[in-house]
Amino acid sequence: MSRGSDFLKYVISQLKIRLQTLDETICEVQKDIAKMNKYYWENYTEMDQYGYENYDNQQALFGQVSVSQEHQRQRSRYRKMLDSPFFGSVDFLYDGEEEPESFYIGIGNFARERGGVPLIYDWRAPVSGLFYDFDKGAASYQAPAGEMEGEILSKWQYKIRGGRMLYEFESDMKIDDDILKQELSANSDTQLKNIVRTIQREQNAIIRNTKDKVLIIQGAAGSGKTSIALHRIAYLLYHNRGSFNSSNILILSPNSVFSDYISHILPELGEENIQEMSFDLFAYRQLKEVAKDCEDRWDQIEKQMQRASQKASEGEGGFDRKNIADTEQDKSYQWKQSKEYVAAVEGFLVELEDRLVDFKDIQYGKMVKKAEDILHMFYFRFQNIPLLSRMDAVMEYFVDECETLWGRNLAEEELESVKEQFGSMYVTTDIYEIYNWLLEETGQKPLLNLPREERILAYEDVYPLLYLKYRLLPVADHRNIRHLVIDEMQDYSYLQYVILERMFSCNMTILGDRAQTVDAEVQDVLTFLPDILGKKVRKLELNRSYRNTWEIAEYANGIAKIQGIQYMKRHGRNVEEIQCISYVEAIDRSLERVRLGEDGYETAAILVMTQQEARAIYEDVRRRRSDVSYIDRDSECFQKGITVTTFYMAKGLEFDQVFVAGGDEGSPFFPQFMYICATRALHELYVLRYGP
Numbered sequence: 001m002s003r004g005s006d007f008l009k010y011v012i013s014q015l016k017i018r019l020q021t022l023d024e025t026i027c028e029v030q031k032d033i034a035k036m037n038k039y040y041w042e043n044y045t046e047m048d049q050y051g052y053e054n055y056d057n058q059q060a061l062f063g064q065v066s067v068s069q070e071h072q073r074q075r076s077r078y079r080k081m082l083d084s085p086f087f088g089s090v091d092f093l094y095d096g097e098e099e100p101e102s103f104y105i106g107i108g109n110f111a112r113e114r115g116g117v118p119l120i121y122d123w124r125a126p127v128s129g130l131f132y133d134f135d136k137g138a139a140s141y142q143a144p145a146g147e148m149e150g151e152i153l154s155k156w157q158y159k160i161r162g163g164r165m166l167y168e169f170e171s172d173m174k175i176d177d178d179i180l181k182q183e184l185s186a187n188s189d190t191q192l193k194n195i196v197r198t199i200q201r202e203q204n205a206i207i208r209n210t211k212d213k214v215l216i217i218q219g220a221a222g223s224g225k226t227s228i229a230l231h232r233i234a235y236l237l238y239h240n241r242g243s244f245n246s247s248n249i250l251i252l253s254p255n256s257v258f259s260d261y262i263s264h265i266l267p268e269l270g271e272e273n274i275q276e277m278s279f280d281l282f283a284y285r286q287l288k289e290v291a292k293d294c295e296d297r298w299d300q301i302e303k304q305m306q307r308a309s310q311k312a313s314e315g316e317g318g319f320d321r322k323n324i325a326d327t328e329q330d331k332s333y334q335w336k337q338s339k340e341y342v343a344a345v346e347g348f349l350v351e352l353e354d355r356l357v358d359f360k361d362i363q364y365g366k367m368v369k370k371a372e373d374i375l376h377m378f379y380f381r382f383q384n385i386p387l388l389s390r391m392d393a394v395m396e397y398f399v400d401e402c403e404t405l406w407g408r409n410l411a412e413e414e415l416e417s418v419k420e421q422f423g424s425m426y427v428t429t430d431i432y433e434i435y436n437w438l439l440e441e442t443g444q445k446p447l448l449n450l451p452r453e454e455r456i457l458a459y460e461d462v463y464p465l466l467y468l469k470y471r472l473l474p475v476a477d478h479r480n481i482r483h484l485v486i487d488e489m490q491d492y493s494y495l496q497y498v499i500l501e502r503m504f505s506c507n508m509t510i511l512g513d514r515a516q517t518v519d520a521e522v523q524d525v526l527t528f529l530p531d532i533l534g535k536k537v538r539k540l541e542l543n544r545s546y547r548n549t550w551e552i553a554e555y556a557n558g559i560a561k562i563q564g565i566q567y568m569k570r571h572g573r574n575v576e577e578i579q580c581i582s583y584v585e586a587i588d589r590s591l592e593r594v595r596l597g598e599d600g601y602e603t604a605a606i607l608v609m610t611q612q613e614a615r616a617i618y619e620d621v622r623r624r625r626s627d628v629s630y631i632d633r634d635s636e637c638f639q640k641g642i643t644v645t646t647f648y649m650a651k652g653l654e655f656d657q658v659f660v661a662g663g664d665e666g667s668p669f670f671p672q673f674m675y676i677c678a679t680r681a682l683h684e685l686y687v688l689r690y691g692p
């Protein structure tokens with residue numbers, strides 16, 4: 001029997017013993033908890049009147065519950081490890097030693113007993129860096145005690161499933177391309193895979209980077225950005241245990257389907273899941289007092305595409321991509337998200353200091369505050385407080401004076417009445433109205449003058465209004481968030497980043513791909529992000545792509561005219577371009593080629609440009625097959641079978657077969673549409689054209 005198989009047998013036997021002891025401990029702790037609960041409920045009426053006993057009892061109970069939870073987490077990890085306890089090993093000879101040590105690497109640490117020397121090392125442990133970062137020969141890793149140097153004598157890779165060794169081999173090269181190719185040739189899933197077995201060196205450098213406060217990763221489609229971001233979170237959680245937990249991390253993700261798609265990775269890696277949020281949803285919640293509803297990014301894209309197609313069809317001859325997107329609305333949208341808008345707000349705020357307030361004398365009881373005193377306090381004493389909450393500060397000062405003079409606290413109703421008097425000095429506190437002043441000032445078309453219940457904000461006004469709100473009122477504190485991950489960075493505007501910078505002062509991992517901008521033009525956020533986020537920004541590029549076959553990657557990069565991307569030499573079918581006379585024929589041709597099921601693939605997608613087309617095609621396919629689902633902004637998850645959706649909802653996802661249907665070739669969005677769709681395909685890509 002080989003070395004790996006012997007060790008596997010031994011580890012499995014030890015895991016089983018450990019699991020049995022854990023089961024017994026869990027059972028004991030559960031009994032303790034039940035006893036403590038019983039004692040508490042039987043005795044809590046007789047506990048001391050000051051609540052000390054009550055408090056002590058509750059604390060003891062919480063303590064035991066958390067011990068039990070920790071044991072259960074451990075049990076679930078060991079159970080997972082029974083299936084596949086390790087995937088790699090290195091034999092490392094420390095400088096100055098005579099005998100090498102073997103380090104086996106798996107998804108978690110495992111030792112025979114608590115605190116013992118690990119039999120298996122967590123892939124995030126310092127020593128595991130040897131496996132990812134070095135070939136045979138001189139190597140080192142950063143241990144808590146300092147840099148450990150030595151020599152890797154051999155490096156092994158294993159595939160173990162169901163506790164059985166499927167294969168093992170010594171690889172003196174980097175994590176072997178054959179294994180990677182094998183992993184990539186597998187069918188896609190409705191959930192992103194964890195990549196711990198085959199993390200590549202350039203990816204590992206990002207995952208293990210703890211030096212840089214803000215990491216920005218520009219990575220080609222399929223280069224593993226999302227995977228890396230999630231593994232990086234797992235790494236940070238592992239290395240900051242005690243000071244940092246999953247509730248301190250937030251991912252800004254494009255939609256709920258994407259959130260669902262990535263939600264299992266952290267639990268799989270032994271961590272708790274983290275909070276995710278779409279920025280549009282957040283903005284909508286923040287603007288609830290200002291408007292009844294807000295459009296989101298998807299409404300905006302649909303509108304932009306409609307306008308662009310209309311303009312293209314009205315135009316004569318060939319089209320100029322830039323001009324087609326240049327409608328009045330597009331110009332207004334662009335201006336409102338730009339650096340110029342931010343500058344305009346700053347200028348406007350200076351003028352607003354004067355325009356927003358009508359100072360007057362305030363009298364409450366016998367206490368009088370003259371208008372000029374209020375003005376003085378407003379402009380000098382409290383000048384650093386945002387304009388719309390500054391009068392509260394003046395009021396509090398006045399209330400303090402009253403209370404000192406009268407020797408008593410003011411009652412709730414009295415405070416209300418004082419507050420009303422001070423508040424009435426604002427000409428308006430409605431941010432919508434103030435925003436309209438700003439639009440008028442800057443020569444933009446103002447919004448309709450409507451009561452709040454009738455206001456529906458166009459997407460172009462959502463973030464400008466949110467920004468104005470944040471300049472006029474204090475920004476909510478998000479200090480509990482210690483690490484922010486922004487995926488699809490290319491789809492956030494200058495203004496959105498300015499807002500994010502105000503909201504979060506924490507470390508950030510920001511990732512995306514300029515070539516996948518969902519817009520008529522590619523946006524390179526790297527041109528302005530360092531300015532907004534300050535100097536502590538480190539930019540990295542990933543130019544190796546893993547998702548697509550060679551043929552698909554060549555085709556996609558040809559569309560986007562991208563050069564310099566390396567892709568895996570994993571070959572598959574040629575990309576097929578099919579001309580059809582109608583969209584019905586396009587569906588027929590696609591369905592003929594769908595190969596799902598036992599001997600086939602898991603997922604296929606028909607991707608189109610607009611929501612209207614997606615809906616129509618979905619309805620049609622649904623009449624013919626039952627394994628079809630539709631993804632729009634309200635969808636929650638991604639299912640096996642055929643998915644019909646738009647290119648912008650498919651971002652971040654991947655499918656075994658992709659059928660790109662239709663699309664308006666005259667639209668400035670067309671190249672991006674094609675590129676995003678093409679790069680979603682793992683194994684087969686079909687491009688179906690129809691129309692006149």
Ligand SMILES: Nc1ncnc2c1ncn2[C@@H]1O[C@H](COP(=O)(O)OP(=O)(O)OP(=O)(O)O)[C@@H](O)[C@H]1O
Nearest residue numbers: 195198199200221222223224225226227546547652
């Ligand atoms: N080191 C790796 N080992 C195995 N698979 C990998 C590796 N890196 C990336 N992949 C696979 O490549 C595919 C693309 O990864 P991922 O979705 O993280 O890339 P991305 O850069 O976020 O893509 P996109 O921007 O196109 O959405 C996934 O199937 C992922 O599992």
